[in-house]
Amino acid sequence: MIEIDDLTVQFGGVRGLSELTARLPEPVTGLVGPNGAGKTTLINVLSGFVRPTTGRVGIDGQDLSDIAIHKRAAFGIRRTFQNEQVVENLTAADNIHAILDNVPTDGQPRAALIAQALEFVGLAAKGNVLGRDLNAYQRRMLEIARAMVGRPRLIMMDEPGAGLAQHESEHLRDVIRQLHGHCGAQVLLVDHDVDLISATCTATLVLDFGSAIAYGATASVLAEPKVRAAYLGVLEDAT
Ligand SMILES: Nc1ncnc2c1ncn2[C@@H]1O[C@H](COP(=O)(O)OP(=O)(O)OP(=O)(O)O)[C@@H](O)[C@H]1O
Numbered sequence: 431m432i433e434i435d436d437l438t439v440q441f442g443g444v445r446g447l448s449e450l451t452a453r454l455p456e457p458v459t460g461l462v463g464p465n466g467a468g469k470t471t472l473i474n475v476l477s478g479f480v481r482p483t484t485g486r487v488g489i490d491g492q493d494l495s496d497i498a499i500h501k502r503a504a505f506g507i508r509r510t511f512q513n514e515q516v517v518e519n520l521t522a523a524d525n526i527h528a529i530l531d532n533v534p535t536d537g538q539p540r541a542a543l544i545a546q547a548l549e550f551v552g553l554a555a556k557g558n559v560l561g562r563d564l565n566a567y568q569r570r571m572l573e574i575a576r577a578m579v580g581r582p583r584l585i586m587m588d589e590p591g592a593g594l595a596q597h598e599s600e601h602l603r604d605v606i607r608q609l610h611g612h613c614g615a616q617v618l619l620v621d622h623d624v625d626l627i628s629a630t631c632t633a634t635l636v637l638d639f640g641s642a643i644a645y646g647a648t649a650s651v652l653a654e655p656k657v658r659a660a661y662l663g664v665l666e667d668a669t
């Protein structure tokens with residue numbers, strides 16, 4: 431479970447997050463909101479890239495402020511990036527291998543873990559291809575493969591669906607649906623694609639101006655007038 435208590439992040443005069451409190455227990459949770467709502471900032475706080483100005487975040491009862499940023503991957507906190515960060519001059523397999531130095535592998539052979547992860551995301555045939563020679567979609571899938579090895583507890587994805595062709599979106603959706611069952615990690619999914627969120631997330635948290643404006647079952651949350659007003663740019667009925 432993701433635990434967020436009274437979390438504020440101030441960037442100079444700009445508030446990234448404002449007194450946010452939430453409990454997110456579902457295996458696959460959506461995180462949505464308009465541009466600048468604070469979604470990436472929340473992922474950055476959970477992964478340690480940004481320090482809270484006030485407040486705290488925790489996972490499964492463990493306060494994350496006690497875990498240094500370089501130890502968070504070993505603890506099980508993983509992410510993909512809004513601008514993906516595949517290493518260009520390493521092969522797909524070696525991109526995953528580099529992570530395995532820093533996470534628990536339970537004595538399993540690395541080659542097997544890498545092969546399994548590549549297979550899961552549909553890159554079984556691409557293990558020897560350099561990062562720079564993968565297309566945008568394949569790089570995104572490689573980031574997911576990298577996140578799922580070595581006992582992850584929480585995998586956060588920052589707009590994995592952006593700019594994909596329809597058949598790629600469909601494959602991404604299947605991968606996200608199976609991810610929790612496959613590796614046991616809780617998944618937090620940020621995306622502007624409401625269809626992707628609806629198809630994969632049992633619960634959804636909606637942010638606006640750094641605060642939670644709704645949380646609950648995805649379909650009912652997305653139907654709320656205040657969510658539609660904030661997120662979809664639909665004006666609330668004045669009646
Ligand atoms: N490093 C930073 N320095 C200054 N301001 C920042 C920084 N990171 C984020 N912000 C500001 O904090 C607010 C929240 O930004 P954030 O990137 O978390 O939004 P987001 O919900 O991920 O938006 P998008 O959907 O566009 O990715 C915005 O006003 C943004 O400009």
Ligand SMILES: [Mg+2]
Nearest residue numbers: 469470471512
């Ligand atoms: Mg963002």
